[in-house]
Amino acid sequence: METQTAAATPVEAMQPPNQTIERVVAAYFSALREMDIERLLELFDEDAVSWDPVGSPPMRVRDKSNNYFRALSTIFSKMALREEEVFVAGSEAAVRWTGVAILRTNPREVDFEGISVFEINEQGRIQSVRSYWDKATLMARL
Numbered sequence: 001m002e003t004q005t006a007a008a009t010p011v012e013a014m015q016p017p018n019q020t021i022e023r024v025v026a027a028y029f030s031a032l033r034e035m036d037i038e039r040l041l042e043l044f045d046e047d048a049v050s051w052d053p054v055g056s057p058p059m060r061v062r063d064k065s066n067n068y069f070r071a072l073s074t075i076f077s078k079m080a081l082r083e084e085e086v087f088v089a090g091s092e093a094a095v096r097w098t099g100v101a102i103l104r105t106n107p108r109e110v111d112f113e114g115i116s117v118f119e120i121n122e123q124g125r126i127q128s129v130r131s132y133w134d135k136a137t138l139m140a141r142l
Contacts, residue, residue: 015091020124025086025093028118028126033080037069045125052131053114061126078102078109093118099133103142110141 024043031040048061059068072079081099098113114133121127
């Protein structure tokens with residue numbers, strides 16, 4: 001008896017494999033923990049957009065005039081996010097994370113947490129990231 005494999009739908013054919021999504025997400029958090037801005041930016045598509053946190057205006061990640069990650073590295077001496085749970089579905093991953101932040105001007109360490117949703121394109125690059133966390137509370141605690 002011959003085994004038949006169902007053909008991928010057009011949408012499935014355009015999605016990166018789960019392993020690619022997991023690898024990209026892990027690389028994002030690793031680069032952020034190390035404050036390796038160049039490596040972090042390489043993970044994003046040229047047209048990638050970030051809402052961080054959601055409710056803020058969207059930012060073009062690779063916009064050199066207003067680069068969010070470069071600004072983070074000048075404000076924080078530490079911004080370490082650790083993935084607690086990663087859920088991959090289609091071309092997206094939802095990640096529950098915990099974080100520790102330290103301002104360059106204040107050595108006090110503050111814990112916070114949130115969820116980020118990543119969209120990974122066919123080329124294995126981050127197309128968008130939407131992060132949900134309480135910016136006002138974090139900044140007040142710092």
